[in-house]
Amino acid sequence: MDSPLELELRELLAGITPLPPDFSSDTDLLDALALESTQIMEFVMEVEDRFDIIIDQRQLAEVRNVAQMAVVVGKAVA
Amino acid sequence: MSLLAKFAAVEEARRGLGEADPTRTVIERLESPTLGIINGAHTILAGTNNYLGMTFDAEAVEAGRQALAQAGTGTTGSRMANGTYAAHVALEAELAEFYGYPAAVVFSTGYAANLGALAALLGSGDAVLLDADAHASLFDGCRLCPADLYTFRHNDPVSLDKRLSRLGARARNALVVVEGLYGVLGDRAPLADIAAVKDRHGACLLVDEAHSLGVVGAEGRGMVEEAGVMDQVDFVVGTFSKSLGTMGGFCVSRHQEVALFPYASRPYMFTASPSPATIACTRAALRALRTRPELKERLWRNANRLHRELSLLGVDLGDAPSPVMPVRLRKREDAVAAWNGLLAEGVYVNLFLPPAAPGGGSLLRMSVSAAHTDDQLDRIVAALAKVMKALGALG
Missing domain, CATH: 3.40.640.10 (Type I PLP-dependent aspartate aminotransferase-like (Major domain))
Structure with missing residues (x-):
């Protein structure tokens, strides 16, 4: 079950690239969705502006999916 | 999975560019800052960063x-x-x-x-x-x-x-x-x-x-x-x-x-x-x-002229004249075809495919030089007109 934060992140991601019907918060953004580095950067900037936060790119080194992104965002807004 | 296995994907992507791989262009000989021999043919160099034409000064x-x-x-x-x-x-x-x-x-x-x-x-x-x-x-x-x-x-x-x-x-x-x-x-x-x-x-x-x-x-x-x-x-x-x-x-x-x-x-x-x-x-x-301020003046004269003439043809360029001149194309295949077409017409430019080009699009990058002659600019315009028309890429 996706959290409200994960659903919001999915909505932002859908504005950058079409999401397949079986997309979930665990879907790998690089392997399964084949996001380019520029699209990931765009996603991060969208997230920053939606939540009025700023995310160090080093924090994203281990982020592979929306669920993991939600953890980073959750810490930043806390 | 061996250390070298990842290069299979690299090779596949490279093959996808076709026989004339833009990343492997060899300039066999230089005739001037803006003219070289590529594939044995005289080719106008419109994809260098030789803005002031200084390489043979x-x-x-x-x-x-x-x-x-x-x-x-x-x-x-x-x-x-x-x-x-x-x-x-x-x-x-x-x-x-x-x-x-x-x-x-x-x-x-x-x-x-x-x-x-x-x-x-x-x-x-x-x-x-x-x-x-x-x-x-x-x-x-x-x-x-x-x-x-x-x-x-x-x-x-x-x-x-x-x-x-x-x-x-x-x-x-x-x-x-x-x-x-x-x-x-x-x-x-x-x-x-x-x-x-x-x-x-x-x-x-x-x-x-x-x-x-x-x-x-x-x-x-x-x-x-x-x-x-x-x-x-x-x-x-x-x-x-x-x-x-x-x-x-x-x-x-x-x-x-x-x-x-x-x-x-x-x-x-x-x-x-x-x-x-x-x-x-x-x-x-x-x-x-x-x-020698005339070098910069000549560069901008050439950039303004090329931008004006290509814009009139309907080529999708950047908004303002610049010595760095992008030619936008709708599809990746069109950009590859245009690059090859221009080379066949004797004009070398740079090819940018996703994700290298900002915005995720495909484009050709032309670089203008103070050393481009009027005749070379004429030939660049003529080559682009022919290639872009064949692709249906003129606005």
Whole structure:
């Protein structure tokens, strides 16, 4: 079950690239969705502006999916 | 999975580019700054960064020839060891004087200048805010450092302002990094607005003038001069490999501390210094840049003419004339076909496919040179007209 934060992140991601019907918060953004580095950067900037936060790119080194992104965002807004 | 297995995907992607792989173009012989032999055929070079056409400048060639005879083929060592000759120091003084700043540092390449300046500046606890469309060398330099790395939207001072605000007091330890004139789309940074934002937050600003040195500004000092921010910008980096037609890079600053960068910059320390001939050619080219304004005037005459004539044809170009001239295409296959078509017509340009081009599109990048002749410009326009018409890519 996706959290409200994960659903919001999915909505932002859908504005950058079409999401397949079986997309979930665990879907790998690089392997399964084949996001380019520029699209990931765009996603991060969208997230920053939606939540009025700023995310160090080093924090994203281990982020592979929306669920993991939600953890980073959750810490930043806390 | 072996260590080498990943190269199967690389090979597959390379094969996808077809027989004429743009990444493997060999210029078999040079006839002039703007004419070479490719695949045995005379080809107009419209995809170099030879903005002022300096690569065959008689004075620069002669200066290099003399330095080669007098100082040998190379320095064999680092600037920090045996690799600093009087000419390296003289070039640094000439660059500082050119900008009206107290000091400059010369690096072995433009790439090393970006890595080296950022490595010297950014420590743990600092923050760096990088324009999202910045060159790979700036991203690499930032990643080399322990500072926190953030990106802001391309050429968007509001996006920068928001992020500096979110940093709070840490903004005073922040470095904003932009290019003066962007090397893929040829668009200009709104430097006056960006400088005002960074001043308001007490941050520093570094501008990469790789594509704008000698190209814009009344004296050719780049976008920092044209935008009137030479007393606001903190660090300027640049390359000798484009408008000056040689190799190497530099960082120059209104802050005296730039002279201490060598002590804190591994990309400066752990590589050999530029060869004596390279430095001699660079000094001669810098003199030409300063004393021959007709080079820049000719460059802009050519850029304006090409932009006007291609726009009239309906080619999808950047908004404003620029020596860096992108030709946008709808599809990746069209861009590859256009690149091959132009080469067959005797015109060499650069091919940018996703994700290399900003915005995820595909484009051809043309670079205009002061050395392009009127006849060469005519032939470039005619070749583009033919190739783009065949692709149905004229508006």
